Amino acid sequence: MNLQVSVKPEISYFSQLLAECRKTVPIESHGLLELRSHAFAIAQELAIPTRRDEEWRFTDLSSLLDLTFHGVGVTEIPRFDISPLILPEAVDSRLVFVNGVYSDSLSAVAGLPEGVYIGNLAGLPGRYATKVWEYLAKQEGSAEVFTALNTAGLSDVAIVWVGKNNIVDKPIHLLFISTTKEVPIIAQPRVLVVAEANSQLTLIEDFAANVAGCADIPLYHPYFTNQVTEIWLEENAIVNHTRKQREAGNGFHIGKTAVSQAKNSRYTCNAISLGAKLSRHNLEIWQKGETTETFLNGLTMVGGQQLADTHSSIMLNHPHGITNQLHKCIVGDRAHGIFNGKVFVPQAAQFTNAGQLNRNLLLSPQARVHTKPQLEITADQVKCSHGATVSQLDAEEVFYLQSRGLKEADAKNLLIDAFVAEIINRIPLASLRHRISQCTSCRTS
Numbered sequence: 001m002n003l004q005v006s007v008k009p010e011i012s013y014f015s016q017l018l019a020e021c022r023k024t025v026p027i028e029s030h031g032l033l034e035l036r037s038h039a040f041a042i043a044q045e046l047a048i049p050t051r052r053d054e055e056w057r058f059t060d061l062s063s064l065l066d067l068t069f070h071g072v073g074v075t076e077i078p079r080f081d082i083s084p085l086i087l088p089e090a091v092d093s094r095l096v097f098v099n100g101v102y103s104d105s106l107s108a109v110a111g112l113p114e115g116v117y118i119g120n121l122a123g124l125p126g127r128y129a130t131k132v133w134e135y136l137a138k139q140e141g142s143a144e145v146f147t148a149l150n151t152a153g154l155s156d157v158a159i160v161w162v163g164k165n166n167i168v169d170k171p172i173h174l175l176f177i178s179t180t181k182e183v184p185i186i187a188q189p190r191v192l193v194v195a196e197a198n199s200q201l202t203l204i205e206d207f208a209a210n211v212a213g214c215a216d217i218p219l220y221h222p223y224f225t226n227q228v229t230e231i232w233l234e235e236n237a238i239v240n241h242t243r244k245q246r247e248a249g250n251g252f253h254i255g256k257t258a259v260s261q262a263k264n265s266r267y268t269c270n271a272i273s274l275g276a277k278l279s280r281h282n283l284e285i286w287q288k289g290e291t292t293e294t295f296l297n298g299l300t301m302v303g304g305q306q307l308a309d310t311h312s313s314i315m316l317n318h319p320h321g322i323t324n325q326l327h328k329c330i331v332g333d334r335a336h337g338i339f340n341g342k343v344f345v346p347q348a349a350q351f352t353n354a355g356q357l358n359r360n361l362l363l364s365p366q367a368r369v370h371t372k373p374q375l376e377i378t379a380d381q382v383k384c385s386h387g388a389t390v391s392q393l394d395a396e397e398v399f400y401l402q403s404r405g406l407k408e409a410d411a412k413n414l415l416i417d418a419f420v421a422e423i424i425n426r427i428p429l430a431s432l433r434h435r436i437s438q439c440t441s442c443r444t445s
Contacts (some may be wrong), residue, residue: 031133032121039137039151046145058338058370059280059309069186070226072099082106085208089429090173095119095158096211098177102156102227111170115163116201118172120156128161133269135161136192139230139258139283146254150188150228157190162199162237165166171202171429176227178247179210179294187417191229195237195265201419202240202428205229207255209248217229222277223248227255233265235289240268242427244436249304256282258399263289263318270427271298273438274307280309288351292317298327299423302335303363309338316349325356328423330369330416332363332443338370345377345384352379356386361393361419363444416444 007113020348047064049056051141082096092111095118109118117125124132137151176189195201207225225247233239247253253276262268273279285294294314302308314323329337339358347441360369373386394414401411420440 010437021415023445024271035137036152036154039154041140042143043145043148044150046143046148049145053139055311055340055414058336059164059278059307061253061278064224064278066075066266067184067222067224070181070183072101072185074188079105080210082175085175085177085206086172087171087173087429087431089431090171090204093118093170094173094175096175096177097158097189098170099179099185100156100176100189102158112172113166113168115166117159117161119159122156124159128159129350132159134191135194135230138232139260139284140279140286141256141258142426144256144282145155147228147256150226153188157192160191160201160203162195162201165198167194167199172212173204173206175206175208177208177210178225180223180248180250182221184224186224189225189227189395191227193231193239195231195233195239197234198236199234199240203242204432205241205243205431207245207253207275209246209251211248222250222252224252226253227253228258229255230238230260231257231267232269233259233261233428235262236264238266240428242270242272242432243281243327244274244428244432245270245279245281246274246439247277247279249275249277251276253279255280256284259285259294261285261289261292262286264291265289266293266295268295269297270423271296271310272423272427272436273298273300273302273310273409274436274443276306276308278307280311283310283312285312285314285323285347287314287316287318287321287323291320292316292318292322293320294322294323296325296327297423297426298325299420300327300329300337300339301420301443302330302337303332303443304335306335307338308335310340311331314354315344316343316345316352316354318348319350319352321349321352321354323352323354326423327358328419329358329360329369330363330419330440331360331367331369334364334366336368336370339388340372340374341386342374342376343384343386345375345379345382347378347380349379350381352382352384354382359387359419361386361388361416362390363393363416404406413441413444417441
């Protein structure tokens with residue numbers, strides 16, 4: 001059945017879309033049916049965010065709401081060459097989803113040790129069949145509008161499950177490819193990561209478009225990726241997570257990363273946002289044990305008329321928590337960058353060490369940025385700081401480099417490269433660092 005939804009502000013987008021999802025997406029288990037039915041009931045009561053909502057006041061969704069989207073439905077996975085998207089460090093430890101649909105032929109998981117499962121929900125081994133429902137869609141914040149929409153249309157999940165005491169040396173690459181069709185489509189990828197006690201893994205979450213040439217050029221039909229990732233770290237677990245969003249120039253991307261950390265766990269997120277006409281990343285962290293560490297590194301680079309929005313929330317609820325966040329934005333042309341970071345330090349979170357910094361670089365007079373770092377502290381014995389800067393390239397620094405023989409454009413590019421390097425150098429894979437550096441250099445050349 002063809003799923004067709006007219007997205008108008010005065011009509012319930014969720015009611016129409018979810019009703020069609022119920023008809024077209026097969027239900028394969030009682031647990032999945034229960035999750036979807038519960039989310040469907042929630043979504044029907046929700047409204048589409050507008051600029052009157054505080055959390056969305058700088059992000060105008062009207063260009064998304066004016067479109068008519070078609071569901072992917074049950075389609076045959078196209079066969080195409082994904083070699084440019086494969087990471088050499090994860091050549092045999094990757095999952096591939098095309099328009100949110102799992103592709104067994106494009107995935108390769110032979111390089112993983114015992115005690116580690118990566119695959120889709122449909123292929124989940126029996127020993128995980130009961131436990132998965134203790135984690136899937138159980139993160140706080142599941143009633144948010146786009147999260148509820150994703151859950152209500154849930155048909156499959158990318159699952160990464162690392163058993164107790166397992167240290168996974170190879171990075172795990174989750175590759176989500178968007179393809180353009182004759183009509184605008186909507187895809188809703190879902191990811192569940194469970195790192196059991198004393199386990200360690202490196203996770204690469206990669207959102208890309210299968211287009212010819214530069215993905216920035218808006219030559220293709222619009223599409224909408226509505227994505228949710230849930231990550232659970234049990235006691236002493238370590239997860240190093242890199243999330244790269246490089247959708248096509250006419251794409252819309254709204255994603256959420258929800259993380260729950262148990263005692264003594266350590267979570268690192270390197271969030272890179274380069275693509276899409278309109279993108280938003282909601283990053284929500286709950287520290288649920290003592291001596292928990294959270295490190296968030298972000299880079300947003302937009303130009304043309306792109307809009308990129310990053311909203312993060314870190315909830316510290318126990319003593320001796322550590323969190324440090326550095327987010328950088330480079331905004332050119334008529335683009336618009338948004339950063340809103342919140343850190344909550346309640347009375348129970350004594351001896352917290354929390355730092356937050358947002359640095360923004362404007363490359364044109366028409367570029368805009370809105371930044372709002374927030375610290376809400378009621379604990380007494382804490383060490384917390386936050387700040388934001390908005391600046392342009394320093395004319396004296398450019399002149400100095402020109403005096404050393406560089407052309408003006410080369411001097412500016414060198415300064416921009418130095419600005420982004422602090423974030424890119426924290427990415428654990430050399431091949432990914434190289435690709436992102438190439439992309440940022442290309443955008444400023």
